[in-house]
Amino acid sequence: MQRIEELGGAVRYIAANSNALEVDFQFARDGLSDDHLRYVGALENVETLRLQGASITDAGLIHVGKLAALRRLYLNQTSISDAGMAQIVTLLELEFLNLYGTAVSDEGIRRLDRLPKLTSLIVGDTQVTSGGIAAIQRAAPQLKIVPDPAEDHRRAKIVLAVAQRLLARSEEDLTARQRDVEELAPRAGEFKQQEEAAKKQFEDARKSAEESRRKQDDAQRVADEVKKQLGELNRRSGDAQRAAEEADKRAKEKPDDNNLQRQAEPKLREAAAAKKLFEQAEKQYEDAQRSYDAAKQRFEEAQTKADDAQVQYEEARELSERARNAKKNLEDAQKVLDGARLRVANAERLSTDAP
Structure with a gap:
């Protein structure tokens, strides 16, 4: 060692x-x-x-x-x-x-x-x-x-197929970019104005949807509050009704007892008043629920308009960008195509070597 x-x-x-x-x-x-x-x-x-x-x-x-x-x-x-x-x-x-x-x-x-x-x-x-x-x-x-020449040849065939697909896509992209230069670039100013108009429409629609959402939330809170009050009045009405029925029962059992009769009368009036308050609150709740449903529908409609406006704005912005960058995009597409052609040439050379 x-x-x-x-x-x-x-x-x-x-x-x-x-x-x-x-x-x-x-x-x-x-x-x-x-x-x-x-x-x-x-x-x-x-x-x-x-x-x-x-x-x-x-x-x-x-x-x-x-x-x-x-x-x-x-x-x-x-x-x-x-x-x-x-x-x-x-x-x-x-x-x-x-x-x-x-x-x-x-x-x-x-x-x-x-x-x-x-x-x-x-x-x-x-x-x-x-x-x-x-x-x-x-x-x-x-x-x-x-x-391993055989394995290298097999892989080269796969690489060639991929390179050829990429080349085809690059050629299609170059054609599309050339069309943009011819058709869109001269109208870049027009598309920019359309983009700005679509943006304003989208912002207005979004604000309207936000306002509708706030009104829906307010209507929901009112309906919830009335529902809570309705529950409390329902409980009170039930208690008053049971007390009135009990007093009326005792008075009927002893019809000659004026004191029981006098005790029953205010309880019956109290029960009737409680029932009336409950019925009024029930109507208020129904009105509040209808208001909420209407507010919810208006919000959904406003949100749909805002979504549509956003799509239109994004499409207008994309078109404006394509027009504004048409020449640069064409240059980039040409570089990509040149690279794709080089890859195909290299892949063809490798794939034709005998395994």
């Missing part, structure tokens, strides 16, 4: 409470040779080995092939070729292999189907062809390869 560090490498534990090691030579560069890899081969539990950019060749991989626990191997931008793959196929625990920028070809990666746990392979900027990638994918379906 000390010798590895002297060569510019680093050895560290992958995680706390684990004896798995990561050996990193990515900063050693020219100070590392094939023979130096024997120091790595002497370590146990090496699960990650980073050799990217190191000055190693296929000969050095004989030491790497001894790392039985190795799961991740970075050989990108080294001088590794197909010959080195013979050592890699002994790493039965290997899950990830980066061969970017190496001299490996289809012949080299063909051997990798012997690695049962390999799921990720990077072969960008190598001599590997799309045919070689397709062959290894058939032999090892679980293997995800980057780049």
Whole structure:
């Protein structure tokens, strides 16, 4: 381990409470040779080995092939070729292999189907062809390869379809903007006046609706107050009626008792007066409720007018803005169209590449 560090490498534990090691030579560069890899081969539990950019060749991989626990191997931008793959196929625990920028070809990666746990392979900027990638994918379906020409081609087709739809929309938008310049821009002043008139109508209608709402609320409060009074008078009328009936009953039971007769008479009058007050309040409540219903209807009509006026104002404002900004909108639409055409051209180029 000390010798590895002297060569510019680093050895560290992958995680706390684990004896798995990561050996990193990515900063050693020219100070590392094939023979130096024997120091790595002497370590146990090496699960990650980073050799990217190191000055190693296929000969050095004989030491790497001894790392039985190795799961991740970075050989990108080294001088590794197909010959080195013979050592890699002994790493039965290997899950990830980066061969970017190496001299490996289809012949080299063909051997990798012997690695049962390999799921990720990077072969960008190598001599590997799309045919070689397709062959290894058939032999090892679980293997995800980057780049994957077939998958890239499929995605490029999707991108092209989306780009073409956007282009069609951009062309339609440009046509609409050109029409605005021709038809609306010369009438910008007229549309501005219409906008201001519609705005005033909307503000007036909104104020009228707010006033109607206040009158409705006032009518509601009056109706609620009368309803409350009606309840109280109903209670009093009931109490007076029961007292009168009781006094009248006692007087009838003793018709010769003038005192009972005199007591019954005022109670009967009181009950009749209470009933009359209740009936008057009941009529007042009905009038108040009708007033509220009428106020509510007027508010709803005023609110509907305000809503309609708002829609008309927003339409007039939108038309005025389109007329006022017609030239700028046309310029923007042209830029969007140019960008859409460029995206379609790029997507067509990518989608025509053979998988």
